[in-house]
Amino acid sequence: MKNEKNTCKNNLTKPLLTIPMIPSKEVRYRLPKKVEVFEYYTISNGHCRIYKEEDGIKELGKQVILDPCKVSYMNLFINGVLQPKENYEVQSGVIMLKTEDVPTKGTPVILQMFKV
Incomplete structure (x- = not known):
């Protein structure tokens, strides 16, 4: 019986393992340019369609358009x-x-400006 167990183990073939070859490829990355973001915040008074820099929220600092x-x-x-x-x-x-209608009183108006 002992010999049968050893014989069975010896008859098993080892698995074939291969490491796949991955083609090398050069990858180049370009860093994005610096982007500057400017924002203008104001609150609608309910009747104006024109907003000027002076209408910006003063607590947020100097507002620029x-x-x-x-x-x-x-x-x-x-x-x-x-x-x-x-x-x-x-x-x-x-x-x-x-637009024909104006934003209701208290509505936030935000202008985002991006410089690349």
Whole structure:
């Protein structure tokens, strides 16, 4: 009986293990450019469509509305909702809403400006 156990063990073949060859590929990463983010915050008074730098929230520091030619991208949020570009126009120091209705009193208006 002892010999049978040894014979069975010897008849087993060892598993074939291979290490797959992964082709080497050079990967280059480009670090992103520095991005500057500027924000303008104000609160709607319920009847104006035009917001100037002076209307910004003073407690947040100096509020600036940059010239659109000097920024790469901008977003306008009214009450937290992103507005389509057709709804507003931005000039240096001024935001003008092109909509028929105005934001209700107390509604936050936020302009994000990005420089890349």
